[in-house]
Amino acid sequence: MWIDLIVEPFQYKFMIRALIVCLAVGVMCPFLGAHVINREMGFMGDALAHSVMPGLVAAYAVGLTPMFGAIPLGITVALVIGYVVKRSNVSNDTAMGILFAGLFALGLVLLSLLGGSGINVEDILLGQVMGTSDMDVYVTITVTVLTLLLMILLYKQMIFVGFDFEGAVVAGLPASRIDYLLLVVLSIVIVVSLQVVGIILVVGMLITPAASASLIVKRFSHVISLGIGFGVISSVVGLYFSYYFNLPSGPAIALVSTAIFLMSFIVHGLKR
Amino acid sequence: MSNLISKCPCMESQCDCCIQVFGACVEFENFLALDDVSFAISPGVLTGVVGPNGGGKSTLFNALVGLQPTAHGKILVNGLPPGNSKGRVSYVPQKEHVNWRFPLSVRDVVSLGKVSQGSLLNKLGLGVSSLVEESLRKVDMWDSREDLVSNLSGGERQRTFIARALTQEADILILDEAFSGVDISSQEGVLNVLRSLRDEGKTILMATHDLNTLADRFDDLLCLNRHVCAHGKPEVVFTEEVLVELYGSHGEMFAEHRIGQHAHVD
Numbered sequence: 199m200w201i202d203l204i205v206e207p208f209q210y211k212f213m214i215r216a217l218i219v220c221l222a223v224g225v226m227c228p229f230l231g232a233h234v235i236n237r238e239m240g241f242m243g244d245a246l247a248h249s250v251m252p253g254l255v256a257a258y259a260v261g262l263t264p265m266f267g268a269i270p271l272g273i274t275v276a277l278v279i280g281y282v283v284k285r286s287n288v289s290n291d292t293a294m295g296i297l298f299a300g301l302f303a304l305g306l307v308l309l310s311l312l313g314g315s316g317i318n319v320e321d322i323l324l325g326q327v328m329g330t331s332d333m334d335v336y337v338t339i340t341v342t343v344l345t346l347l348l349m350i351l352l353y354k355q356m357i358f359v360g361f362d363f364e365g366a367v368v369a370g371l372p373a374s375r376i377d378y379l380l381l382v383v384l385s386i387v388i389v390v391s392l393q394v395v396g397i398i399l400v401v402g403m404l405i406t407p408a409a410s411a412s413l414i415v416k417r418f419s420h421v422i423s424l425g426i427g428f429g430v431i432s433s434v435v436g437l438y439f440s441y442y443f444n445l446p447s448g449p450a451i452a453l454v455s456t457a458i459f460l461m462s463f464i465v466h467g468l469k470r
Numbered sequence: 471m472s473n474l475i476s477k478c479p480c481m482e483s484q485c486d487c488c489i490q491v492f493g494a495c496v497e498f499e500n501f502l503a504l505d506d507v508s509f510a511i512s513p514g515v516l517t518g519v520v521g522p523n524g525g526g527k528s529t530l531f532n533a534l535v536g537l538q539p540t541a542h543g544k545i546l547v548n549g550l551p552p553g554n555s556k557g558r559v560s561y562v563p564q565k566e567h568v569n570w571r572f573p574l575s576v577r578d579v580v581s582l583g584k585v586s587q588g589s590l591l592n593k594l595g596l597g598v599s600s601l602v603e604e605s606l607r608k609v610d611m612w613d614s615r616e617d618l619v620s621n622l623s624g625g626e627r628q629r630t631f632i633a634r635a636l637t638q639e640a641d642i643l644i645l646d647e648a649f650s651g652v653d654i655s656s657q658e659g660v661l662n663v664l665r666s667l668r669d670e671g672k673t674i675l676m677a678t679h680d681l682n683t684l685a686d687r688f689d690d691l692l693c694l695n696r697h698v699c700a701h702g703k704p705e706v707v708f709t710e711e712v713l714v715e716l717y718g719s720h721g722e723m724f725a726e727h728r729i730g731q732h733a734h735v736d
Contacts, residue, residue: 236572354585361572361579365631367553368535368561369638370586416618418573 207441216327222342223391224433228425231408244401245298246385249275251305263333272385280381325396325448341390396448406455410462480510488513494543503529505697516668518688519677525695527677535561560635562645570620577615583637605636625656645676
């Protein structure tokens with residue numbers, strides 16, 4: 199009976215594709231998220247997500263997989279933001295706010311000009327993982343493998359630079375380049391996650407599971423592993439809700455991860 | 471420039487100075503933070519860098535470790551320009567420059583020392599546990615190795631960073647305002663660690679604007695107020711002229727009270 203409810207959705211190919219993408223995003227986002235919450239980069243994540251809108255729309259318009267438009271734009275924006283944060287006199291959130299509002303607006307205008315070309319705004323903003331194509335799945339798997347490899351190989355370097363930038367420079371690490379690399383990886387992970395949670399809610403997937411984990415465990419490595427657990431639970435349980443109640447996948451998943459956060463908050467309160 | 475390098479600022483014909491600064495100037499938007507600074511430091515000396523706030527202590531340290539380019543002059547650390555030290559220099563920044571939010575244990579932080587160099591195993595943080603343990607024991611932090619650095623006292627944090635420098639196998643340690651927010655008894659603990667490292671041949675520079683008991687604490691003092699006012703043994707360096715140069719006429723008060731003998735100075 200229960201087994202049927204759990205197995206039934208996966209008689210459809212589109213649900214199997216959706217599950218693979220959800221698992222990948224559930225793993226990648228909290229891994230990056232552990233760095234994001236400790237470096238206070240949440241707004242940067244939100245800004246990156248909104249900024250890739252023109253890339254998504256342009257790729258749609260010429261018949262490409264949307265990620266092929268969004269990934270190059272995401273990387274460019276990440277490098278610009280990284281440069282502005284390091285060099286500019288304008289405060290970080292001001293600079294990011296200007297960039298993100300401008301590019302998001304450009305995306306909406308492009309969308310409007312193309313009107314009726316079969317793009318559903320709601321899918322872009324809120325995610326529609328059940329609409330993923332085979333190509334989306336291949337790109338997602340490739341990005342996931344590369345991201346995990348990089349984040350594991352540079353695990354200590356990324357911590358050193360985030361914890362003590364000056365000490366890392368003096369110890370001989372290419373600290374600035376590592377910062378830029380983290381931003382580039384973050385932008386790619388965000389783009390891949392858009393199909394699952396959409397532009398508006400991607401920041402929730404990035405931050406909430408890692409933040410929930412950090413309420414329960416104290417070590418950075420444990421925050422990553424428990425955060426990945428929470429991320430996978432959120433995305434898979436959210437996928438079921440989305441299937442059975444005919445909801446956009448983004449809100450369904452974000453709601454589950456918020457519920458996990460509330461429970462973690464209560465557990466944290468009880469422990470104190 | 472090359473004729474400058476022919477002779478070390480220590481003025482000895484032959485020396486083994488590991489830090490050499492030749493007429494270094496650092497400029498910030500029409501303001502000279504360091505003005506023609508020259509000095510040299512021999513290995514195995516514990517030097518205190520003293521001077522008023524804004525006197526250029528942090529700027530000098532940043533220049534020594536390669537974080538701050540110089541407008542004029544030359545700096546050599548182990549005979550190389552700053553920033554080429556390949557991990558032989560370790561820097562303990564002011565505590566405001568560290569992101570304490572990261573949930574790292576004492577052992578996590580100390581093991582970072584090995585990340586920048588060596589084999590892939592080292593870079594992954596594997597295969598260095600014996601060196602990390604040795605470093606932690608030297609600074610007496612082994613029993614606290616699982617504590618989060620964010621929960622440590624000021625003195626414990628300093629000792630953790632010193633252990634990181636040991637894991638890095640640095641031979642020059644540079645500590646910026648290491649005693650701000652550290653109570654007197656913990657300061658003593660940090661100093662004991664620094665003295666034993668000095669005895670092992672490490673070269674240590676530490677900035678402080680706290681003039682208490684300076685004489686007992688350091689082998690040498692470098693007095694800095696945008697230029698070098700004096701450099702040498704504490705008892706030789708602390709003359710009335712130097713104190714006035716450092717702190718203005720207010721410094722006379724310190725001189726009359728004989729710095730180094732009093733428990734507290736405002």
